[in-house]
Amino acid sequence: MKRSSLQVDYRPQLVFAVKYRQALIQPHWEKQLYQYITGIVQNRRHKMMAVNGMPDHVHIFLSMHPAEPVSVLVQEIKKASSSFIRAEKFTPHRFQWQAGYGAFSYSKSHAQRVVRYVLKQKEHHYKKSFREEYLELLKAFEIEFQTEYLFDFFDVS
Structure with missing residues (x-):
């Protein structure tokens, strides 16, 4: 008897x-x-939908293959991209990502809106700081958090 596999369509913004x-x-x-x-x-068998960012952070929106946990994917992206930046000598400074990440899941009906949002990061940040943006995401997704576990936000006291 052939077993069918369920394909879960998980679309996180990282x-x-x-x-x-x-x-x-x-x-x-x-x-x-x-x-x-x-x-x-x-x-890693995922589908990139949009990637963009600012000089101090990155947004990635993708459709994930169900075989890999998001934490493993983020760890690999951070590790490999840090090595790439150092190998290419893009910056004279030691490049590292901060510990942690945010993952916010969207339905298929919201996908195009999120793609536009990610692709317009530079325009978006003329009006809003990364801290404001991130806190709004946490509140919109009703994610409880403790301030000491958030990213280091130096733009606001």
Whole structure:
């Protein structure tokens, strides 16, 4: 008897920041970084829907294959992309991602809205800081949090 496999369509928006929120991701190499991250995602059997960010953080929106936990994927993206940035010598500073990440899941009906949101990060951040944006996501998704476990936000006291 053939067993059918259930394909769960999980669409998280992943958010993580550069260690100490340093503005190290520069416009002249960010596209290469995003292409590299896309390769990691696709090689692990996920579908990249959008990737973009700011000099101090990245947003990734994807459709995940159910065989891999999100925590494992994020760990691999962070590890491999840090190594890539160092190997390419994109920055004279030691590049690392902060510990932790945010993962916010969306339904299929919201996918295009989230893609637009991720792709318009630079315009979005003219009006809102990363801290404001991240806290709004936590509140919108009703995620309880303790401030001491959030990213290091140096832009607000």
